[in-house]
Amino acid sequence: xxxxxxxxxxxxxxxxxxxxGVRTALYNYLFAKKYNGTFVLRIEDTxxxxxxxxxxxxxxxxLRWCGIMPTEGVDENGKVVEEASSQHPxxxxxxxxxxxxxxxxxxxxxxxxxxxxxxxxxxELATLRSEMEAKGETFIYxxxxxKNLRNSLTLGEDEVKRLLEETNxxxxxxxxxxxxxxxxxxxxxxxxxxxxxxxxxxxxxxxxDELPTYHLANIVDDHLMEITEVIRGEEWLPSLPLHYLLYxxxxxxxxxxxxxxxxxxxxxxxxxxxxxxxxxRLGFPVFPLNWLSSTGxxxxxxxxxxxxxxxxxxxxxxLGWNPGNDQELxxxxxxxxxxSLDRVVMHGARFNPDKAKWFNKExxxxxxxxxxxxxxxxxxEEKGIKADFDYVVKVVSxxxxxxxxxxxxxDIAWYLFKAPCEYVEKDVAKFWKEExxxxxxxxxxxIAAFPGELExxxxxxxxxxxxxxxxxxxxxxxxxxxxALVGSSSxxxxxxxxCLLGKDEFERRxxxxxxxxx
RNA sequence: GGUGGGUUCGUAUAACGGUUAGUACUCAAGAUUUUCAUUCUUGCAAUAGGGGUUCGAUUCCCCUACCCACUACCA
Numbered sequence: 206x207x208x209x210x211x212x213x214x215x216x217x218x219x220x221x222x223x224x225x226g227v228r229t230a231l232y233n234y235l236f237a238k239k240y241n242g243t244f245v246l247r248i249e250d251t252x253x254x255x256x257x258x259x260x261x262x263x264x265x266x267x268l269r270w271c272g273i274m275p276t277e278g279v280d281e282n283g284k285v286v287e288e289a290s291s292q293h294p295x296x297x298x299x300x301x302x303x304x305x306x307x308x309x310x311x312x313x314x315x316x317x318x319x320x321x322x323x324x325x326x327x328x329e330l331a332t333l334r335s336e337m338e339a340k341g342e343t344f345i346y347x348x349x350x351x352k353n354l355r356n357s358l359t360l361g362e363d364e365v366k367r368l369l370e371e372t373n374x375x376x377x378x379x380x381x382x383x384x385x386x387x388x389x390x391x392x393x394x395x396x397x398x399x400x401x402x403x404x405x406x407x408x409x410x411x412x413x414d415e416l417p418t419y420h421l422a423n424i425v426d427d428h429l430m431e432i433t434e435v436i437r438g439e440e441w442l443p444s445l446p447l448h449y450l451l452y453x454x455x456x457x458x459x460x461x462x463x464x465x466x467x468x469x470x471x472x473x474x475x476x477x478x479x480x481x482x483x484x485x486r487l488g489f490p491v492f493p494l495n496w497l498s499s500t501g502x503x504x505x506x507x508x509x510x511x512x513x514x515x516x517x518x519x520x521x522x523x524l525g526w527n528p529g530n531d532q533e534l535x536x537x538x539x540x541x542x543x544x545s546l547d548r549v550v551m552h553g554a555r556f557n558p559d560k561a562k563w564f565n566k567e568x569x570x571x572x573x574x575x576x577x578x579x580x581x582x583x584x585x586e587e588k589g590i591k592a593d594f595d596y597v598v599k600v601v602s603x604x605x606x607x608x609x610x611x612x613x614x615x616d617i618a619w620y621l622f623k624a625p626c627e628y629v630e631k632d633v634a635k636f637w638k639e640e641x642x643x644x645x646x647x648x649x650x651x652i653a654a655f656p657g658e659l660e661x662x663x664x665x666x667x668x669x670x671x672x673x674x675x676x677x678x679x680x681x682x683x684x685x686x687x688x689a690l691v692g693s694s695s696x697x698x699x700x701x702x703x704c705l706l707g708k709d710e711f712e713r714r715x716x717x718x719x720x721x722x723x
Numbered sequence: 724g725g726u727g728g729g730u731u732c733g734u735a736u737a738a739c740g741g742u743u744a745g746u747a748c749u750c751a752a753g754a755u756u757u758u759c760a761u762u763c764u765u766g767c768a769a770u771a772g773g774g775g776u777u778c779g780a781u782u783c784c785c786c787u788a789c790c791c792a793c794u795a796c797c798a
Contacts, residue, residue, distance in 0.1 A: 215798095216798090217797080217798045219797080219798070249798065251797090251798080252797050252798065254797080255797065255798080323796090325796095326796090327795085327796055330795090330796085331795090334795095338724095341724080342724090343724065343725065343794080345725090345794085374796080375796095376796050378796095394728070394729095397727075397728085399726075399727065400726090403725070403726050403727090403794095404726085404794095405794080407795095408795080408796045410796090411796045412796090413796070414796090416796095418795095418796070418797080418798085419797075419798050420798095423798090438792090439728075439729095439791080439792060439793095440792055440793070440798085441792095441793090441798090442727065442728065442792070442793080443726070443727055443728090443792070443793040443794075444793080445727090446727095466728085468728085468729075468791085468792095469791070469792070471790090471791080473734080476790075476791090477790095477791080478791075478792080523735070523736085523747095524735070525735090527735085527736055527737075529737075530737085530746095531737085531745090531746050531747075533746090533747060533748095550735095550736075551728075551729060551730095552728090552729050552730065552790090552791085553729075553790080553791060553792090554734090554735065554736090555734060555735075556734090556735090557733095557734045557735060557748065557749085559734080559748055559749055560734075560735065560747080560748045560749085561748095562748090563747085563748055563749090564748095604760090606760075606761050606762090607759085607760045607761065608760095617759095617760085632758090636758090665757095668757085669757085672757085678757095679757050680757055680758070681757090682757080683757035683758070684757070684758055686757090687757080687758065687759095688758095693758090693759085694758050694759075695758055695759035695760080696758075696759065696760090697758095697759085697760090698756085698757070698758085699757065699758095700757095
């Protein structure tokens with residue numbers, strides 16, 4: 206029996222989604238697309254304490270920007286789904302809205318002897334923990350300690366009933382078996398075995414807020430939503446035995462999803478996993494979009510830094526996965542074709558900001574001059590410059606190979622939009638010598654007298670012929686002229702600059718440097 | 724501390740027992756160019772250490788080291 210592929214991305218709305226999370230979403234998306242399956246977005250907001258307003262919207266907007274929209278869930282092909290209906294049998298997709306579902310399943314586990322009620326308060330357990338720690342031991346709530354604690358396994362039936370009714374800070378814990386080896390299979394890591402004696406009796410349900418914990422909600426929802434593959438971060442690998450046991454306790458082994466645990470993204474420098482502060486500390490974003498924290502701090506995003514979504518997605522795809530050949534540039538479509546979980550690497554990947562820039566540079570070249578010109582116009586407008594669109598397109602076509610971001614365009618080509626008001630000292634010292642500029646002015650006169658329309662190829666060869674014919678030093682003369690036109694000795698070729706500026710502006714600039722430097 | 728996972732050039736990765744250990748980014752040098760950039764060529768640079776198994780180990784097994792995750796009434 207093969208079931209239709211259904212995968213899910215299930216973030217917790219506790220803050221902005223960072224690039225590791227986007228990568229997890231991307232791999233889920235690619236996997237779903239590859240098998241013509243469904244990509245579900247579920248919001249795991251069972252922690253009322255850490256709920257962060259705006260986080261869910263941020264997650265959705267991020268996925269939309271990346272072009273990896275869920276096909277089912279809180280966001281369905283760009284539309285919000287709130288309630289269950291015949292069209293949406295699996296809705297709602299926020300766990301807080303599914304509250305009523307979980308208690309039943311938790312009780313079922315108690316009834317079948319796989320779980321029990323625990324009445325220890327959080328404070329009691331905390332002191333117990335620190336006491337044992339002081340003695341150099343570690344406290345585990347499991348078979349070895351549960352018989353000495355206050356729960357439905359040790360208390361009398363009447364007492365349990367009374368506590369259940371009269372108090373409201375009890376929990377339901379999973380009764381982890383003693384000394385059983387759980388054999389698991391991971392799509393990426395292969396076979397893994399763990400002895401249950403090292404595991405603890407995890408809380409599954411909290412009476413205090415009537416909410417399940419991650420483990421229960423996750424298993425119940427994955428089951429109810431008919432998830433076939435769970436592709437998630439490595440941080441969940443230690444809970445995998447619990448999840449296996451939970452499926453078993455519910456009797457859902459037959460439809461238990463297959464699991465794939467992705468390694469984490471590491472800091473570019475030093476130790477540890479990539480964290481939200483690393484980005485701005487090291488000068489690159491760790492988030493897809495800008496995020497304004499509640500304390501007023503702004504964490505920068507790839508979008509706002511000028512990365513193209515395709516470049517971001519491409520670099521993320523290759524961070525921990527490879528196609529098995531040398532191809533590095535992929536469209537989303539190509540990625541879905543090429544993607545497979547068995548080519549996902551097991552070790553953590555250290556993010557490399559230089560490579561990220563390289564990707565963007567490649568994508569920038571792929572964009573049409575027109576679309577880049579449109580983006581550049583916005584920047585020009587900020588600078589207070591109004592230029593003819595065709596002119597901007599022409600400029601872009603000449604400078605796009607020199608840029609990594611659209612934002613670089615201004616630094617590269619500002620002199621095509623306004624005259625230089627100062628001249629780079631170093632270049633002046635190097636080139637602005639009388640024997641050079643007297644020749645440069647002659648060349649300027651030659652250009653001013655150039656007959657007919659200015660046209661790059663024609664002008665270029667005429668200039669070359671003229672200068673070489675006179676046996677003048679090409680480099681010195683041209684750099685002098687460039688200095689006059691753009692204020693520095695680096696920039697586009699003279700013919701390009703002159704053709705773009707036009708004769709009038711050209712002559713104005715030559716005149717300006719004469720008065721400034723001669 | 725315990726449990727689980729990992730370890731190939733600086734970084735990302737390839738090589739599913741036999742290769743001069745490949746590729747990309749970064750960096751360096753050279754060529755091209757009127758400068759800068761682009762482009763092209765070349766170069767630097769790795770199997771964590773130690774034991775096995777094998778005719779042969781980057782690849783399989785064990786030990787050590789290091790890294791990562793988990794160890795909450797958080798996800």
